[in-house]
Amino acid sequence: MKHLFRLFIVLLCVGTFSACKKDNDKPKSKTDLLTAKNWRLSAAVGTLTSGSTSYSQDFFADMEPCQKDDFEKYSTDKTVTYDQGPTKCDDTASDPQMQKASWNFEADETKLTVSEIGGGDSYTVDLAELNxxxxxxxYSEKDVDPDTGKDVTVTYTFTYTAF
Structure with a gap:
């Protein structure tokens, strides 16, 4: 019986130590993180700041359900596909289910630029977080309030959830 107990302890130790592996995986690049999954908007807030006064509005709360199920898929070939999800707001032939654009990182991968394919409109946003x-x-815009003449800054914050 002692021999069986010792054999059990030896096998337990061997199993325990061989099951452990070093956790030295390299962190994923931002391209890997961006292209690994689909992204769905989960929050959209606009904040207007003038001097020490701020006002925020939750744009996501005002969106229609058919807009909230839309998602984006970034691909390693530097294209992004915008998909209207299962529920389209306008179910006509002139409103395609999917549209493509191109994307690129700027400024040490701290900014994301998206451009219409064929040289149309483009926009650049700061990547505040990507995991x-x-x-x-x-995205921020600076302007002057026409009523007060004061500088104002409008900052839009868009939060996406991976799925």
Whole structure:
């Protein structure tokens, strides 16, 4: 019986130590994180700041359900596909289910630029956060309030959830 107990302990130790592996996986690149999954908008907030006064509005709360199920798929070939999801808001032939654009990182992968294919409109956002579950994009505009003459900044924050 002692021999069986010792054999059990030896096998347990061998199994325990051989099951352990070093956790030296390299962190994923931003391209890997961006292209690994689909991204769905989960929050959209606009904040207007003038001097020490701020006002925020939750744009996501005002969106229609058919807009909230839309998603984006970034691919390693530098294209992004915008998909209207299972529920389209306008179910006509002139409103395609999917549209493509191109994307690129700028400024040491801290900015994301998306451009219409064929040289149309483009926009650049700051990547405030990008990990395996969440992407936060920020975009700011500066302007002058025509009523007060004061400088105002409008910052849009878009939070996406991976799925």
């Amino acid at each position: 395996s579950t969440t992407m936060v994009q920020k």
